[in-house]
Amino acid sequence: MNTLFSPITLGELKLANRIVIPPMxxxxxxxxxxxxxxxxxxxxxxVSGAGLLIVEATAVEPEGRISPQDLGLWxxxxxxxxxxxxxxxxxFSSIPIALQIGHAGRKGSTSRPxxxxxxxGQQDGGWSVCAPSALPFDAASPMPTxxxxxxxxxxxxxxxxxxxRAMRAGxxxxxxxxxxxYLMHEFLSPLSNKREDEYGGSLxxxxxxxxxxFAAVRKALPDSIPVGMRVSGTDFAPGGWDVAECAILAQxxxxxxxxxxxxxxGGLSPDQQINLAPGYQVYLAQTIKQAVTSLPVIAVGLITExxxxxxxxxxxxxxxxxxxxxxLYDPRWPWHAAATLGASxxxxxxxxxxxxPHKLKSLFV
Numbered sequence: 360m361n362t363l364f365s366p367i368t369l370g371e372l373k374l375a376n377r378i379v380i381p382p383m384x385x386x387x388x389x390x391x392x393x394x395x396x397x398x399x400x401x402x403x404x405x406v407s408g409a410g411l412l413i414v415e416a417t418a419v420e421p422e423g424r425i426s427p428q429d430l431g432l433w434x435x436x437x438x439x440x441x442x443x444x445x446x447x448x449x450x451f452s453s454i455p456i457a458l459q460i461g462h463a464g465r466k467g468s469t470s471r472p473x474x475x476x477x478x479x480g481q482q483d484g485g486w487s488v489c490a491p492s493a494l495p496f497d498a499a500s501p502m503p504t505x506x507x508x509x510x511x512x513x514x515x516x517x518x519x520x521x522x523x524r525a526m527r528a529g530x531x532x533x534x535x536x537x538x539x540x541y542l543m544h545e546f547l548s549p550l551s552n553k554r555e556d557e558y559g560g561s562l563x564x565x566x567x568x569x570x571x572x573f574a575a576v577r578k579a580l581p582d583s584i585p586v587g588m589r590v591s592g593t594d595f596a597p598g599g600w601d602v603a604e605c606a607i608l609a610q611x612x613x614x615x616x617x618x619x620x621x622x623x624x625g626g627l628s629p630d631q632q633i634n635l636a637p638g639y640q641v642y643l644a645q646t647i648k649q650a651v652t653s654l655p656v657i658a659v660g661l662i663t664e665x666x667x668x669x670x671x672x673x674x675x676x677x678x679x680x681x682x683x684x685x686x687l688y689d690p691r692w693p694w695h696a697a698a699t700l701g702a703s704x705x706x707x708x709x710x711x712x713x714x715x716p717h718k719l720k721s722l723f724v
Contacts, residue, residue, distance in 0.1 A: 361669055361700045361701065361702040362377070362669065362672045362673050363376065363377050363378065363665075363668055363669040363672050363673075363680070363696070363700065363702070364376045364377070364697060364700070364702040364703070364704075365377065366410075367410070367655065367678060367679065369411075369532060369585040369587070369618040369619050369655060370532075370582065370583075370584075370585035370586075370618035371582060371583050371585070372455055372531055372532055372583075372584075372585050372618070374410035374411050374455060374679075375410050375705050375706065376408075376409070376410040376693070376704075376705075377410060377672050377678065377679040377680060378408070378409040378410050378411075378668070378679070378680060378682060378692075378693050378696070379409065379410065379411045379412075379413065379621075379657055379679050379680065379681040379682070380404055380407065380409045380411065380412045380413060380681070380682065380683070380686055381413055381589075381621070381657075381659055381681035381682075381683045382413045382414060382415045382416055382459040382534065382536075382589075383415055383683055383684075383687065384415045384416055384425065384426075384429065385397065385400060385415055385430075386425075386426050386428040386429065386471040386472065387400075387428055388428050388429055388430045388431065389428075390427075390431075391418065391421065391424070391429065391430060391431025391432070391433065391434075391437055392430075392431075392436065392437060392440050393430060393440050393441060393444045397430070397444055398444050398447055398448075401414060401444065401448060401456070402447065402448050402451070402452075403690055404686065404690060405448045405451070405452035405454050405456070406451065406452050406454075406707065406708050406711070407454075407686060407690055407691060407692065407693050407694070408691070408693035408694050408697065408704040408706065408707060409454065409682070409686070409692075409693050410454075410455075410679070411454070411455055411456075411457060411532075411679075412454050412455070412456045412457070413456075413457045413458070413459055413532075413534055414430070414456060414457065414458045414459065414530070415429075415430055415459065416429065416430070416459050416460075416461050416463075416536050416541075417429070417430040417431060417432050417458055417459060417460050417461070417521070417525075418430065418431040418432070418433070418460075418461065418462060418463070419431075419432070419433060419460055419461070419462055419514070419517040419518050419520070419521040420433050420462070420514075420517050421433065421486070422462075422467060422468075422486050422487070422488070422489070423461065423462035423463055423464075423467065423517075423542070424463060424467055424468075425463040425466060425467055425469060425541075426468075426469055426470060426471050426479075427479070427484045427485070428471055429463075432458070432460065432521045432524050432525060432528075433517070433520075433521060433524075437524070438524040438527060438528050439528075441458075441524075441525070441528040441529075441530075442527070442528040442529055445528060445529040445530065446529065449529070451708065452706070452708075453706055454706070455531040455532065456529075456530055456531060457530055457531060457532035457533065457534055457585075458525045458530040458532075458533060458534070459533075459534040459535075459536050459589065460518060460521050460522060460525065460533060460534070460535060460536065461535065461536025461537075461541055461542065461543070462514060462517075462518075462536075462541060462542040462543070463488075463541050463542065464488065464489060464490050464491075464503070464540075464541050464542030464543075464544075464545045465488050465489070465490035465494070465495060465496050465500065465503040465542075465545060465551070466488075466496055466500075466540050466541055466626075467486070467488045468485035468486050468487075468488050468501070469485075470483075477499065478499060478500050478501055487501070487503075487504060488501060488503045488504070489503050489504045489505070489506050489510065489542075490503035490504070490505065490506070490542070490545050490551065491505065491506060491542075491545050491546045491551060491552040491553075491554055491558065491559065491568075492505050492551065492552055492553040492554055492559070493505045494551055494553065496540065496629065497629040505554075508556070508558075511558065511568060511571075514542075514572075515568075515571055515572050515575050516575075518535070518572045518575065518576055519575050519576055519579045522576045522579060522580060522586075523579055523580070526580055526581075526584050530584075531584065531585075532584060532585040532586070532587070532618065533576060533580065533584060533585070533586045533587070534586075534587050534588065534589050534619075534621060535569070535572060535573060535576065535586070535587070535588045535589070536588075536589055537569045537588050537589060537590050537591075538589045538590050538591040538621075538623045538624075538626060539591060539623065539625065539626030539627070540591075540625075540626035540627035540628070541626075543568060543569040543572065544590070544591055544600070544626065544627055545627065546558060546559075546565055546566075546567075546568040546569060547565050547566065547569060547590075547600050547604070547608070548565070548594055548599050548600040548627050548628075549565065549598065549599065549600070550594060550596060550598060550599045550600070550627060550628055551627060551628075552565050562604055562607060566607075566608055566611060569588070569608070570608075570611055570612070570615065573586065573588060573612060573615055573617065574615055577615065577616055577617075585618030585619065586616075586617065586618055587612075587617050587618045587619035587620060587621060588612060588617060588620055588621070589620075589621040589622075589623060590605055590608065590609075590620060590621070590622055590623070591605075591623055591624045591625055591626055591627065592605045592622045592623070592624045592640065592643030592644070592646070592647065593605070593624050593625070593643060594625065594627045594628050594631060595624060595625045595628075595631035595632055595633050596627070596628040596630045596631045596632070597630075599627065599628060600627065602643050602646045602647070605622070605643070605646075605647060606646060606647055606649075606650035606651075607650075609647045609650055609651050609654060609656075610650055610651060612654065613651045613652065613653070613654040617654060618655070619654065619655040619656070619657060619678075619679075620647060620651075620654055620655075620656055620657070621657040621659065621681065622640070622643050622644040622647050622656060622657065622658060622659065622677075623640060623643075623659050623660065624640045624643055624660065635661060636661065637661050637662070637663060637664065637667055638658075638660060638661060638662055638667055638671065639660050639661055640658070640659060640660030640661075641658045641660065641662070641671055641676055641677065642676075643658075644656050644657070644658035644659075644671075644676060644677040645658075645676040645677065648675070648676065648677055648678070655678040655679065656677045656678050656679070657677060657678070657679045657680070657681050658671055658676060658677035658679070658680050658681065659680070659681035659683065661684075662680050662681070662682055662685070663682070663684075663685040665695070665696035665699040665700050666699070666700075668680045668682065668696065669696075669700055694707070
């Protein structure tokens, strides 16, 4: 068996293979509510043959959205609509579905990417944004309000409540969003966190809020629900959060009982310098994997070819690979990877079996 298609366990959750569909915002919600687009989109990806599907960043409060069209999970109505979506998908796919929960911080209240992604004023449906410190994302962005200690307490409780709602709705795992310049990442980076209290300054202090949220969510959920975190391994900017600090965070998460860590990069600073190439962020995941004992590590970043994905697993650079934009372009990417690598997919709709190239029955088992 090709290692990419071997099973893996996240806590008590068993995955059929090492391919992860990462959270990718759809900017198509209605006041936080999943819409028909989400049913179609996630239903489509649920029959891809991947081992795990992570639903897009879902806000723990209205002001935690990136755009007004972001998903949310802060009310009974949201919980019910998420449940209905998952019930529909589960009728035709057994793929475990996780939910990424987060808060956009100073990068919230923006228009959708295809509408320019610029900051929105309140007259355009926007809202006031918050951050660890009163530092805007860039010159065009609004000045955020620095969070008081009471705000941090409230947000920690909001993460817990949303995670509990996600569990009741039927999600099988929780991913906390501490990457891409959003609120928890803003606490981690010295470029965005200039606080002088217990949440700023030293690495220990900058990690305090993300680790506090993790501990609170982990405590509030049963052991059967794995909890992990998505991180940016580096800011790709001078003086910012780097992979050495991220490795220490990973070690702390491992001690605290994390089920996985998902290693991406960047997003915090407009001054970031990134050299895009296939697998350009895999070295970050590899560094994190070398720093932990048994914490499963997910690599991501322009992993588009089956051979590259398989090589990352076989060489021990990471335990899983996240295939994002490539799977939007080719929603049957795991099927095609299996065909290329001489492997098989364990769960495919019978309605699609006749599509096997040259009737290669070994593609599906």
